[in-house]
Amino acid sequence: MTTIHDIAKKSGYSVSTVSRVLNQRHHVSETARQTILQVIDELDYQPNELARHLSHGKTRQIGVVIPNTIHPFFTEILNGVVNAAFSTPYRIVILPSSYDEQLEDTYLNQLQRKAFDGLIFISRASSLEKLTRYTQYAPVVCCENPDTALLSAVYCDRLPAYLEVFHYLKQHFGQAIVLLMSRESDGSATSALIVEAYEHVYGCPPKPHQIITGMMDETDGYQVAKDVLAKQNEIQAVFANGDDIASGVLRYYDEQKQIPPLIVGQENQLSSRLLKFSTVDHHAYRIGQEAFRIVTSDNQPEQLEIPSQFIYRE
Amino acid sequence: MTTIHDIAKKSGYSVSTVSRVLNQRHHVSETARQTILQVIDELDYQPNELARHLSHGKTRQIGVVIPNTIHPFFTEILNGVVNAAFSTPYRIVILPSSYDEQLEDTYLNQLQRKAFDGLIFISRASSLEKLTRYTQYAPVVCCENPDTALLSAVYCDRLPAYLEVFHYLKQHFGQAIVLLMSRESDGSATSALIVEAYEHVYGCPPKPHQIITGMMDETDGYQVAKDVLAKQNEIQAVFANGDDIASGVLRYYDEQKQIPPLIVGQENQLSSRLLKFSTVDHHAYRIGQEAFRIVTSDNQPEQLEIPSQFIYRE
DNA sequence: TTGAAAGCGTTACCAC
DNA sequence: GTGGTAACGCTTTCAA
Numbered sequence: 001m002t003t004i005h006d007i008a009k010k011s012g013y014s015v016s017t018v019s020r021v022l023n024q025r026h027h028v029s030e031t032a033r034q035t036i037l038q039v040i041d042e043l044d045y046q047p048n049e050l051a052r053h054l055s056h057g058k059t060r061q062i063g064v065v066i067p068n069t070i071h072p073f074f075t076e077i078l079n080g081v082v083n084a085a086f087s088t089p090y091r092i093v094i095l096p097s098s099y100d101e102q103l104e105d106t107y108l109n110q111l112q113r114k115a116f117d118g119l120i121f122i123s124r125a126s127s128l129e130k131l132t133r134y135t136q137y138a139p140v141v142c143c144e145n146p147d148t149a150l151l152s153a154v155y156c157d158r159l160p161a162y163l164e165v166f167h168y169l170k171q172h173f174g175q176a177i178v179l180l181m182s183r184e185s186d187g188s189a190t191s192a193l194i195v196e197a198y199e200h201v202y203g204c205p206p207k208p209h210q211i212i213t214g215m216m217d218e219t220d221g222y223q224v225a226k227d228v229l230a231k232q233n234e235i236q237a238v239f240a241n242g243d244d245i246a247s248g249v250l251r252y253y254d255e256q257k258q259i260p261p262l263i264v265g266q267e268n269q270l271s272s273r274l275l276k277f278s279t280v281d282h283h284a285y286r287i288g289q290e291a292f293r294i295v296t297s298d299n300q301p302e303q304l305e306i307p308s309q310f311i312y313r314e
Numbered sequence: 315m316t317t318i319h320d321i322a323k324k325s326g327y328s329v330s331t332v333s334r335v336l337n338q339r340h341h342v343s344e345t346a347r348q349t350i351l352q353v354i355d356e357l358d359y360q361p362n363e364l365a366r367h368l369s370h371g372k373t374r375q376i377g378v379v380i381p382n383t384i385h386p387f388f389t390e391i392l393n394g395v396v397n398a399a400f401s402t403p404y405r406i407v408i409l410p411s412s413y414d415e416q417l418e419d420t421y422l423n424q425l426q427r428k429a430f431d432g433l434i435f436i437s438r439a440s441s442l443e444k445l446t447r448y449t450q451y452a453p454v455v456c457c458e459n460p461d462t463a464l465l466s467a468v469y470c471d472r473l474p475a476y477l478e479v480f481h482y483l484k485q486h487f488g489q490a491i492v493l494l495m496s497r498e499s500d501g502s503a504t505s506a507l508i509v510e511a512y513e514h515v516y517g518c519p520p521k522p523h524q525i526i527t528g529m530m531d532e533t534d535g536y537q538v539a540k541d542v543l544a545k546q547n548e549i550q551a552v553f554a555n556g557d558d559i560a561s562g563v564l565r566y567y568d569e570q571k572q573i574p575p576l577i578v579g580q581e582n583q584l585s586s587r588l589l590k591f592s593t594v595d596h597h598a599y600r601i602g603q604e605a606f607r608i609v610t611s612d613n614q615p616e617q618l619e620i621p622s623q624f625i626y627r628e
Numbered sequence: 629t630t631g632a633a634a635g636c637g638t639t640a641c642c643a644c
Numbered sequence: 645g646t647g648g649t650a651a652c653g654c655t656t657t658c659a660a
Contacts, residue, residue, distance in 0.1 A: 014631045014632075015632090016630075050373060053636095054365055054637070055636055075389075219584065219588075248588075274562075329637095330647055333640085334645095342645065371652070630659100639652085
């Protein structure tokens with residue numbers, strides 16, 4: 001491998017002069033510049049990034065902790081991050097977590113080891129308190145409401161949109177509705193918020209049979225329609241945790257040539273636009289873009305709330 | 315920031331002994347070990363990765379060049395790569411390219427600068443010859459048939475499956491078929507291969523009106539069904555460049571309550587399984603896994619061909 | 629305008 | 645067992 005020393009030796013100038021040519025143009029004679037550039041060209045030399053980074057104490061890399069790649073909310077945030085990083089010198093490193101706290105610990109540890117200039121948690125298993133603790137080493141941004149935590153965050157304010165949804169559903173269908181969720185409300189802030197919104201509108205918590213968890217993709221939606229929903233005639237509306245899942249539900253009724261319950265999805269994906277059902281847009285892509293901006297900005301912590309949007313269709 | 319020197323000083327031992335404790339356990343007394351570990355704990359010390367990497371001359375990072383994130387074939391390969399890297403010390407860096415050769419050049423340049431231990435090209439704008447040239451710096455793997463190029467590659471052998479598809483289509487529908495593609499056959503190896511397979515089966519190239527390009531997602535499929543396919547009664551079958559695109563086509567006919575042409579998709583995604591239409595599985599996920607294995611292996615170049623699979627449904 | 633030398637934080641070799 | 649020290653490849657300060 002050819003190094004800056006080789007260039008110095010062969011050009012007859014010193015390492016410092018070569019370095020100067022490589023970086024800023026100040027204080028180096030045109031003759032020196034030319035001969036050095038010539039040698040660089042001859043030897044096909046490229047400065048080693050690792051050494052550069054070590055010297056600067058920066059990696060120009062941002063790690064993005066992502067639990068999985070099936071939930072479109074997560075992948076859309078990631079896409080937003082990548083998009084925002086595109087026109088900067090930063091690179092994006094994918095850190096899959098499977099909601100495994102130990103794994104998240106190793107990533108946080110790598111932050112402390114200066115492997116990244118910052119970390120974005122799309123979602124997390126670790127406590128907000130722990131994430132906050134690691135901000136002493138480098139910026140950490142999470143993608144949810146940090147409440148009282150002194151942690152950078154960019155997240156959607158889902159509550160108003162959820163309230164809108166439930167007002168709409170209550171007015172038309174009363175309590176004859178079912179909620180599809182990914183995780184139990186005690187493990188997931190989003191699920192808890194949905195329950196909270198329900199309670200606020202209905203004045204009572206949803207009955208256990210109104211909540212169905214473990215919904216990850218379209219197949220789950222299809223299956224739950226077949227196994228649960230279709231067997232309960234009183235169900236008139238479904239609030240799903242994703243447009244794809246909602247699509248699965250609709251698909252089942254369509255195949256059975258039955259009239260489906262009214263459905264409201266989430267994420268404003270292609271499927272809800274095509275099938276023309278109502279949805280809630282949480283602006284994941286935008287969240288990703290902002291998360292990148294914030295993680296690379298100087299004033300920490302910074303928090304940004306983006307309102308979710310109830311998109312009524314039909 | 316606390317360094318190995320701080321640990322050395324405070325523990326009373328030398329830097330080398332601390333380093334030894336940090337790495338292998340050989341040749342260090344239990345007393346030394348204990349006191350040093352104690353100090354490490356007290357000062358909350360973590361070795362700097364950058365410095366480690368520089369010392370080793372390795373980054374433990376693999377760059378993955380990906381043109382875009384809308385084509386499921388690409389994202390599935392990426393998922394496969396991430397999955398395979400998961401249980402290794404390597405990290406995956408996303409390098410978006412938009413098929414921009416200049417951008418690819420900067421990534422190749424970063425390879426030469428030792429920013430990565432290897433590069434995976436999911437797809438590319440640069441010539442195979444250029445990629446091959448950069449293997450002198452570090453392993454490069456592409457995800458297509460490299461033909462004569464001395465380049466590591468893992469790719470699907472699409473031809474046999476394509477031949478099967480066309481035999482099937484010819485037998486049932488003759489030439490009353492249309493091909494949906496993403497790019498023109500002169501810009502895309504895949505498109506060219508489809509044309510080649512067609513020619514082989516039919517004994518003549520497809521007519522211009524049989525080829526429709528620019529198909530990227532479900533909306534495109536829907537639109538082309540509406541604007542083109544539905545207006546040509548003679549079309550009896552469609553070979554699409556993706557299951558989602560195929561779904562879009564079907565959606566239009568479904569909405570119009572018309573009988574759709576027979577459709578064959580590609581990628582074996584969720585949509586073809588749900589709608590139960592035939593497809594061609596190119597095993598993208600597996601390709602990603604193998605690409606990672608190869609880029610981190612010692613014997614370069616290595617080439618691996620995975621046969622595509624015609625999945626007949628109905 | 630230029631160069632010597634001291635970092636940056638580790639690892640690894642070689643004495644003792 | 646342990647410590648000194650030269651790498652690793654670059655940037656930056658300080659003299660000249």
